[in-house]
Amino acid sequence: MNFASDNAYGAHPDVLRALAECNGGAMMGYGADPVTARAEAAIRDALDAPEAAIRFVSTGTAANALVCAQLCPVGGRIYCHEGAHIQTSECGAPEFFSHGAKLVTLPGDCGRIDADRLENALRIGAGAGLNGGRNAMVSITNATEWGTVYDADRIAALADVAHRFKVPVHMDGARFANAVASGSRSAADLTWRAGVDVLCFGGTKNGAMAAEAVVFFDPALAEGFDYRRKQSGHVFSKQRFLAAQMLALIEDGLWLRLAARANALAARLAQGVRDAGGGLLAPVQSNAVFATIPAEAHERARAAGAIYHLWPDRSAQGLDPVPVRFVTSWDTPEDDVDRLIGLLR
Amino acid sequence: MNFASDNAYGAHPDVLRALAECNGGAMMGYGADPVTARAEAAIRDALDAPEAAIRFVSTGTAANALVCAQLCPVGGRIYCHEGAHIQTSECGAPEFFSHGAKLVTLPGDCGRIDADRLENALRIGAGAGLNGGRNAMVSITNATEWGTVYDADRIAALADVAHRFKVPVHMDGARFANAVASGSRSAADLTWRAGVDVLCFGGTKNGAMAAEAVVFFDPALAEGFDYRRKQSGHVFSKQRFLAAQMLALIEDGLWLRLAARANALAARLAQGVRDAGGGLLAPVQSNAVFATIPAEAHERARAAGAIYHLWPDRSAQGLDPVPVRFVTSWDTPEDDVDRLIGLLR
């Protein structure tokens, strides 16, 4: 019963199959292979973005931090939610890659930035002078670190503000599939049509071994990005193996089916939490459930081997009820969900 | 009537005189000169720290950010007040020099961190894992960005917490002279005796042209620091001219006389603000006055040529009363203070 993270589970069999299929014989290295070309085309199709420049890397931290470096000029300020992965969980990678960007964090309901706060922050940034640095980019996460989802209108509102201040919008899409699968709008509607400039399209948390695609909707924004990848050791010589993973997920829609399954399990678990008298700390819109559960239920679940995180960190230890985070994945057994629900009662 | 910053004023005549006095003839470069040796000795004396390693640089941002880099291992978390200069006013220099340190900011009354909050933050940091990074250092500013002063007990309380978590304490002493001059405790009492490991001892804001001393109370902490200075262009070939500035300020106590004068002017101004019906946003303990003044008074003062900042930034524009910051310096004319007081009435 592992609900610690969606990266606790492995790779979808189709992903492994795709590796085997592209394995035979020699290919040119560093991306000049036909698998890369096919994967890029599949992503452009899925995003209805025929001009987009696509680059593959193996981790979400690499994807996000390289984009921060790419979009952020010297002295830049990056605006993000105070709970954003780039702020809390990448060990300073954005600052490292950007060589000193200042992350300016914003509070916001359940992981989502609101447009008024962003506008105010950008206005302050516009007058921050040399000492304070200059506005560089806005980063939003969809689905958020709280399992909530920005709908297309919210994204458009944020992007509109950002663009008025002449800075681009980055979307950390480590769980982009879960965001798309949670609603009725297309991947295009949730990205470039709403004003997103660069998307980190996650594969790892959704059935890949280790693969992410960086999507520059305006290919001019990708200038020099390959040197950045190479200089940081993120260009695979045998890139076909990165590309094949994304290809397997995207080409026939597997990515959305997997994400829909994870989302459905989270919804079921959320219902179980409520039925058991637990509370929800955030609306359950993708594949994570933030809940408070009675300390007694928590002990029972732990004793039975359920793995999950206290929220937001170990400082929750000893509280009653206990705030916790459960994450479901494309491969979480249904039985595990039901067993956990049983334990919570 | 310039109350914008204490760096708006020039250098004390004794500082210029000291430059001329050490100017004759050839000396070995890069610090191997007798002026540097004398200045180091004077600082050790002033701090009652005969073992301390001293290094000179020309700006406060360089001093602070080089120390951050020096004390912060890869993946490090630096704890500071949310209004600290290293967070708000150095254009990402700490992140740049440290190659990706994460500044973890703490709220706190009038620019001062409190020990409980610090302890809680360090406890979270201790469990932050790879993703969150590791505890690296605590940085406090004295006098603070709010013009308040940490007394020796408060510093000791913070240092005690830091040291229990095995991280060193940095003091940003851009206005260290003002802090010392404001009370009855010695420079040693406010630094190493209270647990401060590294002090950035400011000269620029207190009558130097451009000179700061980095003081490592434990000289082992200075290992390799000279390479850091050189690699970042902060080693002066003619270092005597940096050292001479600090020497002139410190050798005979000029630094404390200058700071006392600035502090006294701030106290006088604060009284004037109060007499004029203005409010104080923070206790006036050094050379800055954070006040709210009637919009009418603000317009009058501005019209008469008074220069000062809205606080905390331009978003204060249009408020009534207007929050403002007045900074006095060693060289602010008394008449300017009285004139400003007159205008506020």
Add this chain to the structure above:
Amino acid sequence: MNFASDNAYGAHPDVLRALAECNGGAMMGYGADPVTARAEAAIRDALDAPEAAIRFVSTGTAANALVCAQLCPVGGRIYCHEGAHIQTSECGAPEFFSHGAKLVTLPGDCGRIDADRLENALRIGAGAGLNGGRNAMVSITNATEWGTVYDADRIAALADVAHRFKVPVHMDGARFANAVASGSRSAADLTWRAGVDVLCFGGTKNGAMAAEAVVFFDPALAEGFDYRRKQSGHVFSKQRFLAAQMLALIEDGLWLRLAARANALAARLAQGVRDAGGGLLAPVQSNAVFATIPAEAHERARAAGAIYHLWPDRSAQGLDPVPVRFVTSWDTPEDDVDRLIGLLR
């Protein structure tokens, strides 16, 4: 007929099989999985180094450059051959990760540094002062970029010099398997027993998809390395998939069988070159053949679809004979070698 590089070929079937085998179910992420533990054990066994600290990354550039950063203090000088991969082929990654290390390059016969030159360079470095920086590490490549191999005595001689100057020795072992397979000495004899402190043990060029192991023979040298990996996006959440690749190669000796095959093909090709009247630019000791071939033969080979590089770069275009580099791999078809030999005649 692809002789461009050994990374033009895919992954060994056993490697893919290993991915499938470790795929089922949930495991803890970021290296806390049983596959990682087994792979580490296998590497320690293969190197007869039971204390070594092992870390996995996905590319050779990441491995080398992270080690440079780890071993090189601020202001450090890294000594390497002028043709070393870290100097010529990593797009500045060592400088990027180390934040300004100076690569001091040494000439040397067929890719190998000689001990006297190294000693002289280190002696100069020891007196280089602040401006020149300080000795930090020595990096050697085995097998070298010229396909030659350092035997254990040569390595020991270099390591002895380095250690006398108190700097550690790094071995870029992107083709370490080929080096070991080319002689009769053990992996331990060619590394720690000869004085190597850190080995980048390559998998990618020898049948992995994308996997390298960084081996710190003294685990104290690994302090903080995980933060470095994380901060640069080189920690895989599903690390089992990196570890499994190395495990498949190493556990039962596959790595040496694959390398021996590649080496044998290179020897065969070298003989063919000589038989065809071509010259060898370097002794063929591993899996690369540096040769001069008649322009006519070059054209014939290219026309028939043979892929390989001019040497050292495109400036060789138009020469007769043409200097070229042929690289064989674990998966190069024998027929391709024979066909190429035929074309050269």
Add this chain to the structure above:
Amino acid sequence: MNFASDNAYGAHPDVLRALAECNGGAMMGYGADPVTARAEAAIRDALDAPEAAIRFVSTGTAANALVCAQLCPVGGRIYCHEGAHIQTSECGAPEFFSHGAKLVTLPGDCGRIDADRLENALRIGAGAGLNGGRNAMVSITNATEWGTVYDADRIAALADVAHRFKVPVHMDGARFANAVASGSRSAADLTWRAGVDVLCFGGTKNGAMAAEAVVFFDPALAEGFDYRRKQSGHVFSKQRFLAAQMLALIEDGLWLRLAARANALAARLAQGVRDAGGGLLAPVQSNAVFATIPAEAHERARAAGAIYHLWPDRSAQGLDPVPVRFVTSWDTPEDDVDRLIGLLR
């Protein structure tokens, strides 16, 4: 008798006078002061470059390395002479500030790059691909580290090559004054008219305390440079004191008079060396004399207190004759030169 370096001497009295003159009262900080404006104007005049953007920093290493960072995109290759200051004497500052630029060094007679070699190197760089990086800039030093001078034609030839490969030309002008004073061409002729894009116009070695001007002949190249200066701690709050130094040197031609004096002393010393049977290792065209002197004369000079460097480093110790470097400065006493000449006989 200090011939170690031109930075062993102090500041010209006019420079100190200028500090005093601009010292009175308050001025806006960070460059928004009238002294800065006047100094900028004086430099534009001296260079006949009315559009140039000027920025002040305090050290030559800062000037050069910040320009490298400014001109060099990620993955960039910087071409310079193998003896260039940026390569040998800045402790990795260019790599540090540029975050991983690769310095590609070229041999060349007496410190000067030749155009053919540069062209060949740029051609290789143009085909270096991701692994090798991309052409970014060419850096030349005038006067060179060997005391020689590029004349306008040589500069134009190099700049022409650079511009054909679409990379800008940087001139390290730590001793630019000496280069200009050595010939009959104007400062403009030796810079922008010959194709130089950015000049680091040195003051420190020519009578300033610590002041250099970075001159962007095309102001568009300066975009964001101020953030770079600030982030690295190189913006002086009291910038008037940097600007005043350059102003004093440049406004009325003092810089050229001082440099001419230093050059004349070097010529006189060179004649003395020759008269004493010593050899010259390079033509004496500015203020440095590279000579071989009999070991006996060397011992005599040292015993008499003459200070100078062995060349190129301490490895020259014990040779007979001994290769040495003598540097003269604006303030070297004539008597010292004559005494040294006497000792060499």
